[in-house]
Amino acid sequence: xxxxxxxxxxxxxxxxxxxxxxxxxxxxxxxLLDRGGYAVQKxxxxxxxHNLHEMFVPASVIKIATxxxxxxxxxxxxxxxxxxxxxxxxxxxxxxxxxxxxxSEEVAEIVKKxxxxxxxxxxxxxxxxxxxxxxxxxxxxxSSENPYxxxxxxxxxxxxxxNIEKDGDGKIRSAEEQTPxxxxxxxxxxxxxxxxxxxxxxxxxxxxNEIIGRYTGELFRAFQKQExxxxxxxxxxxxxxxxLSPFYIHHSSKTLEDIIAPLMxxxxxxIANQLFLAVGAAQYDYPATWGKSxxxxxxxxxxxxxxxxxxxxxxxxxGLSRKNRVSPYAMIQLxxxxxxxxxxxxxxxxxxxxxGTLKGVYAYAGYLKANERLDSFVILLNQEKNxxxxxxxxxxxxxxxxxxxE
Numbered sequence: 436x437x438x439x440x441x442x443x444x445x446x447x448x449x450x451x452x453x454x455x456x457x458x459x460x461x462x463x464x465x466x467l468l469d470r471g472g473y474a475v476q477k478x479x480x481x482x483x484x485h486n487l488h489e490m491f492v493p494a495s496v497i498k499i500a501t502x503x504x505x506x507x508x509x510x511x512x513x514x515x516x517x518x519x520x521x522x523x524x525x526x527x528x529x530x531x532x533x534x535x536x537x538x539s540e541e542v543a544e545i546v547k548k549x550x551x552x553x554x555x556x557x558x559x560x561x562x563x564x565x566x567x568x569x570x571x572x573x574x575x576x577x578s579s580e581n582p583y584x585x586x587x588x589x590x591x592x593x594x595x596x597x598n599i600e601k602d603g604d605g606k607i608r609s610a611e612e613q614t615p616x617x618x619x620x621x622x623x624x625x626x627x628x629x630x631x632x633x634x635x636x637x638x639x640x641x642x643x644n645e646i647i648g649r650y651t652g653e654l655f656r657a658f659q660k661q662e663x664x665x666x667x668x669x670x671x672x673x674x675x676x677x678x679l680s681p682f683y684i685h686h687s688s689k690t691l692e693d694i695i696a697p698l699m700x701x702x703x704x705x706i707a708n709q710l711f712l713a714v715g716a717a718q719y720d721y722p723a724t725w726g727k728s729x730x731x732x733x734x735x736x737x738x739x740x741x742x743x744x745x746x747x748x749x750x751x752x753x754g755l756s757r758k759n760r761v762s763p764y765a766m767i768q769l770x771x772x773x774x775x776x777x778x779x780x781x782x783x784x785x786x787x788x789x790x791g792t793l794k795g796v797y798a799y800a801g802y803l804k805a806n807e808r809l810d811s812f813v814i815l816l817n818q819e820k821n822x823x824x825x826x827x828x829x830x831x832x833x834x835x836x837x838x839x840x841e
Contacts, residue, residue, distance in 0.1 A: 467826050471816035474763035475803070475830050478810075481767070483833050488746065490760035491815040494791030495702045496800040497759050499766075499780075501752035502695045503773050504735045505710040508717050511692040511776075515713070517590070519549065520679040525666060526559040528675045529651065531590025532566050533716070533723065535709035536689050538593050539614040539654065545685050546658040552683055557659050559668035562648035563675050564589035568722035572637075573708050575755030579638060583755075585705045586637040587712060588647045589723070592654050594705045595647060598633045599624045615657035619650055648672045696779045699789055704753035711752025725751065740768045754791055763813050766800055770811035777802050777809055786831075790823075797821040803834050810834065 472486030481487070505513075515534035521527060527549075531537070549557075567589035577584045585595035599620050600610035607624045609616045610631045623634055636650055637643030652670030659666070691710075698706040714735075715728030732749045736742040747765040750758040780787040780801055787809070791798035797816040802809040812830060814823050 495754035496791040556666040561673035573751040707753035
């Protein structure tokens with residue numbers, strides 16, 4: 436059937452595509468598309484479109500909008516900061532600023548740096564995440580053990596997930612070489628079957644701030660011991676006293692551009708919303724909130740692209756929320772501006788493609804290639820059938836067989 440449709444498109448090319456943005460006849464794709472829209476550009480002109488200005492739930496393709504806003508507002512060379520303070524009792528305070536890549540390898544290097552700066556003792560470890568005031572998970576997020584449901588935070592390590600190995604005798608250890616085995620792992624693994632599990636540490640909790648702070652503190656404590664830095668004490672949340680000056684300000688080893696490539700490849704919801712919240716804080720100052728980020732994103736879309744709420748509305752930056760809405764037209768505008776960063780999207784079969792999937796939502800957005808030129812496309816399906824691959828193949832044939840407008 437698909438081959439017949441491709442042949443039909445070829446025969447209709449002169450009558451359908453010669454008019455530039457005229458819609459591809461619905462009859463050719465009606466068995467594939469129950470509810471959805473798409474658009475394909477060539478030489479800067481839409482050559483095929485359906486429901487161009489109707490908004491749909493985009494799922495994870497909205498990460499392109501989040502990434503673009505972060506690149507424009509924060510800058511591709513932006514590096515997240517984490518601030519460290521020491522009081523007179525040799526207690527360490529850690530204030531996060533939302534670094535999404537504060538991973539074990541980075542923490543190990545930070546502790547070495549603290550030691551090199553003269554930190555000889557660390558007693559209590561106090562974590563401070565007051566730079567974010569978000570009141571819980573993003574809209575659409577859940578409390579499952581799956582990493583995609585990990586809660587956002589101003590101070591978080593390892594994406595608020597932990598990789599645990601549990602053997603047949605119930606013995607627990609870290610499942611990754613770079614992360615020490617922590618006391619928290621024993622508790623998180625209590626109800627897990629034998630095997631290797633990457634677990635969302637905020638699962639089964641209404642407010643994950645306490646366990647997030649504990650995880651962060653335990654990881655820093657473990658590397659403190661590895662570096663033979665003296666001291667011991669409690670791990671607790673406490674805001675940094677106003678009279679303390681930073682002992683050390685750590686700038687992430689990764690630039691924003693370094694962060695966006697894995698964000699797109701692994702479609703990491705935690706990273707996406709850390710960027711979303713950072714954009715809000717950059718525009719409206721700390722503490723970051725969902726509301727500030729929504730305002731910042733709406734302002735960016737209006738000022739940069741003249742896109743109104745009837746074309747795009749973003750509630751959170753990962754695509755988890757079904758309240759996110761975007762039209763094919765709006766998505767094409769964003770893709771055109773994202774072209775300098777197209778290499779940050781996954782590449783498949785000569786195309787740059789970001790996918791998005793929720794139950795009843797199947798989307799693709801990215802770029803087709805012709806003679807080293809990139810042309811934008813988007814497919815947004817809000818239907819039971821996942822026909823995005825067939826529709827993409829069909830639209831790619833239209834693209835290849837059309838010369839477009841020069």
